[in-house]
Amino acid sequence: MSFTDLFIGILFLFLILVAALMLMHQQAVEKDRIQTQLISSQLQQIQSELDTTTKLDIDHPPYRLAIVYNVYEAPARDLFWSYSSTIQIFRAPNGLCLVNVMLRNNQSLAWKPSVEPDKIPTSRDKAFIEQSTPCRLSDSRDHWNTASETGNLVRQSEYLYNGTDVLHKKDGDVTLDMQYRVLGIYDPYFRISRGGQR
Numbered sequence: 001m002s003f004t005d006l007f008i009g010i011l012f013l014f015l016i017l018v019a020a021l022m023l024m025h026q027q028a029v030e031k032d033r034i035q036t037q038l039i040s041s042q043l044q045q046i047q048s049e050l051d052t053t054t055k056l057d058i059d060h061p062p063y064r065l066a067i068v069y070n071v072y073e074a075p076a077r078d079l080f081w082s083y084s085s086t087i088q089i090f091r092a093p094n095g096l097c098l099v100n101v102m103l104r105n106n107q108s109l110a111w112k113p114s115v116e117p118d119k120i121p122t123s124r125d126k127a128f129i130e131q132s133t134p135c136r137l138s139d140s141r142d143h144w145n146t147a148s149e150t151g152n153l154v155r156q157s158e159y160l161y162n163g164t165d166v167l168h169k170k171d172g173d174v175t176l177d178m179q180y181r182v183l184g185i186y187d188p189y190f191r192i193s194r195g196g197q198r
Contacts, residue, residue: 061092061093061094061096062092062093063090063091063092063096063097063098063132064090064091064092064186064187065088065089065090065186065187066089066090066091066097066185066186066187066189066190067088067089067137067182067184067185067186067187067190068086068087068088068089068102068182068183068184068186069086069087069161069180069181069182069183070083070084070085070086070087070180070181070183071083071084071085071086071087071178071179071180071181072084072178072179072181073165073176073177073178073179074176074177074178075176075177076164076175076176076177077177078177081179082105082107083105084104084105084107084178085101085102085103085104085105086101086102086103086104086183087099087100087101087102087180088100088102089135089137089190091135091187091189092132095134095135096132096133096134096135097132097133097134097135097136097137098132111148111167111169111170112148112149113147113148135189137190138190139155139189139190139191139192140154140155140192141153141154141155141161141163142161142163142180147168148167148168149165149166149167149168150165150166150168151163151164151165151166151178152164153178153179153180155192157192158182158185158191158192159181159182160179160180160181160182161179161180161182162177162178162179163177163178163179164176164177164178165178
């Protein structure tokens with residue numbers, strides 16, 4: 001075997017190796033391109049889901065359990081307190097609240113006016129059944145004024161709101177002393193350290 005034949009053989013093997021390397025490089029570049037497209041598509045999908053979640057959060061803010069308390073009532077200037085109900089307040093970051101009556105004592109509410117048939121919500125009343133209201137209860141007080149009752153409670157300590165509830169009955173107003181005895185506080189909004197009357 002001459003030196004020329006040996007050199008041509010080595011050159012031929014070198015060219016085959018270069019071609020194989022170029023082919024492998026081309027395949028790697030193509031694989032990277034496909035993976036980049038796949039990742040880009042996944043990122044777009046995730047961003048779309050995040051945008052949808054953000055919109056849902058704006059329309060339906062995430063409510064978190066904020067405070068739980070027992071309601072007690074007593075005839076005016078009477079020392080005998082009777083349990084009325086246990087209330088959960090769920091609060092959203094935008095200041096709206098949802099109220100959940102967990103447990104209610106078997107007390108008569110017959111003095112309250114009946115709901116008229118045309119006022120009873122249906123599944124079509126989306127604006128009504130999906131609404132929430134600004135938090136009535138604050139870290140310092142609770143107050144309300146409706147056709148059936150007027151109430152005003154002031155926070156006395158971390159775990160006690162104290163005040164009155166006036167029931168507007170057909171045969172005249174009845175005043176009750178009322179207390180909220182706090183069972184748990186889960187939102188800093190309701191911590192007494194915030195202070196100040198609202």
